[in-house]
Amino acid sequence: MNTLILRTVAPFITALMLLFSVFVLLRGHNEPGGGFIGGLIAASALAIYGIAYGVSAVRRAIRFHPMSIAGFGLLVAVVSGVISVFAGVPFMTGLWIYPTLFGVEVPLATVVSFDIGVYLVVVGAITSIALALEERDHD
Template sequence: MNTLIFRTIAPLIVAVMVVFSIFITLRGHNEPGGGFIGGLIAAAALAILSIATSVQQARRSLHIHPLVFAGFGVFMAGVSGMVSMAAHAPFLTGLWLELELGEAHVALSTPLFFDLGVYLAVFGALGAVILGLETDGEID
């Protein structure tokens, strides 16, 4: 399925899927979505890219090994739980920090960082599996 049409349209499909995965991740605590489904969509985008181009090209486009994403995501999710313990609250209790940047009002929260950690962990783990399965026996 490596046709000229697929190779031409794949970068656009991948870009739309990555933007959609970030949107789904960021709205996860207010509406359906979250880090897990966002990570699945991003991993599917990586699979499409590797099928359209090659596994080597997909690895080069990441710039970082997928397992580094997974490790950092697990670390980020764990730290988001530890922050609440440092504030003398139970593990994984949601804490919010309200920032006012000019006229903009930004709310940072530990659930947001937890979702981003899950996103990176799912994307990294599945990305490593996807790229590993498509290598045809080549060692990374």
């Protein structure tokens, strides 16, 4: 299904879906959403781009191997949980810090870094599967 209309609209749809996936990721624990759902939306966006332009275009767009992205996400998620052990609380306990950026106090939590790790794991794993299936179909 590589039509002119799809190739024309795919970059806009992909950008919009990636932006929405980050929105869903960041609203995570306060409302429905989080790393898993955001990662699925981002992987779907990359799949649409891959259908329109091919596997090589997606690989160029993401710049890293999808399994490397998944591995880095797993590392971020594990480190987010281990930080609490070093703080003397049980594993995976949420910890907050409140740095001041440009005169505004910004609450940052290990919960957010865990969600980012899950997001990267899902994006990397699902994109890797989708690209492998797409490559197999074209052989």
